Amino acid sequence: MKIVPLTDEDRVSVRMLELACIREYVEQIMEKKWEDFDQEVRQKLGASASGSFSHYRDGGLSFVAKEGDKVVGFIFAQVIPWIDGIEKVAWVENIGVDQEFRRMGIGYLLMRRLAEESKKQGATVVHSSISPDNVPSLLLHRKLNFLAEDRKIAYLDLSTF
Numbered sequence: 044m045k046i047v048p049l050t051d052e053d054r055v056s057v058r059m060l061e062l063a064c065i066r067e068y069v070e071q072i073m074e075k076k077w078e079d080f081d082q083e084v085r086q087k088l089g090a091s092a093s094g095s096f097s098h099y100r101d102g103g104l105s106f107v108a109k110e111g112d113k114v115v116g117f118i119f120a121q122v123i124p125w126i127d128g129i130e131k132v133a134w135v136e137n138i139g140v141d142q143e144f145r146r147m148g149i150g151y152l153l154m155r156r157l158a159e160e161s162k163k164q165g166a167t168v169v170h171s172s173i174s175p176d177n178v179p180s181l182l183l184h185r186k187l188n189f190l191a192e193d194r195k196i197a198y199l200d201l202s203t204f
């Protein structure tokens with residue numbers, strides 16, 4: 044297994060894997076039906092969506108885990124110039140591992156690689172959104188010594204403002 048920077052050749056497989064992870068989250072944690080999200084909404088979900096893929100590919104902080112040629116994990120992240128008065132924050136947009144490859148340390152290695160590379164880019168901290176209901180994610184963050192308080196992020200949809 045190797046962790047490598049995200050490239051165009053991973054576009055289709057990482058899209059499928061990210062959507063599978065989002066679907067799992069929707070069904071198991073949000074307890075909603077995937078079918079309730081129409082095709083147009085599904086197309087926009089995730090960092091691997093066509094509108095944002097190249098942004099993450101070019102930022103140097105997004106990686107895939109590969110077993111041979113198979114994409115078995117991903118992390119999409121970017122550096123944000125300022126958050127809460129902190130300069131250069133690495134923001135984890137999404138992380139996911141193929142169900143058949145979980146509990147093998149892949150999520151941990153993806154997150155470590157992100158931390159190393161973002162430090163090289165001058166980041167001083169990594170922010171990641173966690174849901175207290177998502178136990179594997181919470182425990183992964185704890186293993187990496189994230190301060191994982193019960194924090195959620197509030198959104199204002201500016202299209203309705």
Ligand SMILES: CC(C)(COP(=O)(O)OP(=O)(O)OC[C@H]1O[C@@H](n2cnc3c(N)ncnc32)[C@H](O)[C@@H]1OP(=O)(O)O)[C@@H](O)C(=O)NCCC(=O)NCCS
Pocket residue numbers: 064067068137138139140141144145146147148149150151152172173174177178179180182183184186
């Ligand atoms: C969260 C996720 C990325 C973890 O990936 P993973 O490769 O299975 O994680 P790792 O094998 O690297 O586990 C690292 C540590 O996290 C914790 N952990 C991960 N999954 C766990 C589980 N199901 N139960 C208990 N602890 C778990 C453990 O502490 C583990 O260390 P250990 O194996 O030495 O005990 C994976 O479960 C996933 O893709 N979930 C669906 C998508 C998702 O929820 N993403 C998070 C969005 S923020």
